[in-house]
Amino acid sequence: MIKRIDRYLFGLILVPLIGTLVVAAMLLVLDRMLRLFDFVINEGGPVSVVWRMLGNLLPEYLSLGIPIGVMLGILLAFRRLAMSSELDSLLAVGVSYGRLLRVPFLFAIVFAVVNFGIVGWLQPVTRYAYENLRFELRSGALGASIKVGEFADLGGGLTLRVEESRGGGADLRGLFVRAVARDADGKVGQTIAATAARGTFLATDDPEYILLRLTDGTLVHSPTPGSTPRVLGFVQHDLPIRLPEMAAFRQRGEGNLEAVLPELLRTMLYADTEAERRGASATFHRRLVQCVVMFVLPFLALAMAVPPKRSTSALGVFLSIIALVTFHKFTEYGERMGQLGRVDPMLAQWVPFALFMGGALWLYHVLGKPGGQPIGALDRWFGKITGFISGLAGKLVRRQRWSDDVLSAG
Structure with a gap:
């Protein structure tokens, strides 16, 4: 029976995980696509180079898209179980939340390894390839020096x-x-x-x-x-x-964005200046945090997936996305502050991670209590706010109709 439950959970998680991962990556790429088309057209380069540039940027977007996909895949799967009362049935027969998290943690481990390879090795290399394409466009190596009509x-x-x-x-x-x-x-x-x-x-x-x-x-x-x-x-x-002589593009590694993890570690230990060591440390710890956070997502997703009793609100889905994106932005800000020397590079990453993990574990702990509703209070406040807004909108519509009736009668 337990193996059947695991297979059932695996299927429930896999479909929304893949769908969310693809949608998240495409949404992140679409914003950059328009700017790349404008850049390539202004430089007079072939449109086909846009797809090569987007392909080199995709690993950078996957570093955020993968955590979002994993979290929403787990969250939507458990939300479906909760809405259909299947989750209550599993708990009633003695299957605990901890046992149900075995399959989500399997996904978290696999994608943590994938994300480690992406942010540690693939992303720096593709970032360098992207900058190389930009250089070739500006220098005319891709035929960009000849513009139609000029x-x-x-x-x-x-x-x-x-x-x-x-x-x-x-x-x-x-x-x-x-x-x-x-x-x-x-x-x-x-x-x-x-x-x-x-x-x-x-x-x-x-x-x-x-x-x-x-x-x-x-x-x-x-x-x-x-x-x-x-x-x-x-x-x-x-x-x-x-043919004009083309200047050779620089070597990879000028900047921490293009350095793989072993290179960052070597810079942290043996760099000549404190600024170089500090910058490498900030980037190194942020990449580690991007991988380790995957193990916190199952707790957060499960806590946000279970709505309060007699409620069908999707507030948990919205809050989970806001929490993960906010954490991602905090780590970006911490990396910049660490590189500038305003805060310790290690603390700038691991303190926000500790707070994020603490919040997720606390919500999971509340859910595990009898009758626990981690987002119950927020759901009630959200219901009051939406009710007030709906009522206000209804009054405005009725007032507008009354004004229209008076004008038509006059």
Whole structure:
């Protein structure tokens, strides 16, 4: 019977856990997606790079999405048991709350290990990859230096303007090209200007050059300044372009966000300056807290899942999310204050964790008492507030209807 209960609980938790995890991650990603689209379009880069950037940001969002998913998965499962009176039946036959938490703790252990791998190793690496993509967009390494409808300086006296781009930049329409040659003293030599109906970039055997193939256009060649230019039409003309030198992106590890846990620990122990040791300590302890908090969530979820008797309020769901997000923000703030040296980096993380754990264990202790209702008082106050607001809204609606009736009668 006990094994059947465990399997039943496993199924009840798994579905809302996965659903909540996906929804939470997508909601966190959507906010950044709009800003990334705006950034990539302004830089003139390909839209496909947005998905690569979002993929590199996903581990950062999962560090918050996983705790929310685990907590709501457990909470919704036990709320369903409580609303259908199945929880009362299990307690009546001698199954305790502690025994029922065995399966939730199994989920907590698994996802604590997953979160440890994400915040300890995966998140720093993907953060570096994200910054690398931003650098390539700004430097033009992804083709971002050529913007449709604008004059682009490609270096070496070469200017290019494109009216329209199709096929991800493979088919260019309405091109204008101007190439100015200069001698060793910087004086202007020959000048070539061309317009073409179509064009495309082609690779060459020399990695320092690419080929701009122009089709159906007109070329104007001026050998020297002030000389009579020569004008000719062409069906196809190839123009070699020397690629500008791209600055190499920095190495990973400049900043604690890009350092994995062993690197942070090494900086804590052997850094030359106190500021470096303090910053590494603040980030190191926050990442540990993000993993350890997973073991507190089953107690909080169970306490918030059971509504007071004769109540169907979902106040516990709302309060649990508020509590977890508030704790997450407190740890972020503590990390910043620890890096600045205003508080001890370790205390800035573990004191809020101790308070959060103490509150969750106290709510669980209240639930375990006969007739215990951890959020009973809050539910009553919430009911009074919502009743007052509903009554006030009803009065305003009735008053508006009365005014409309008086105006229509007049």
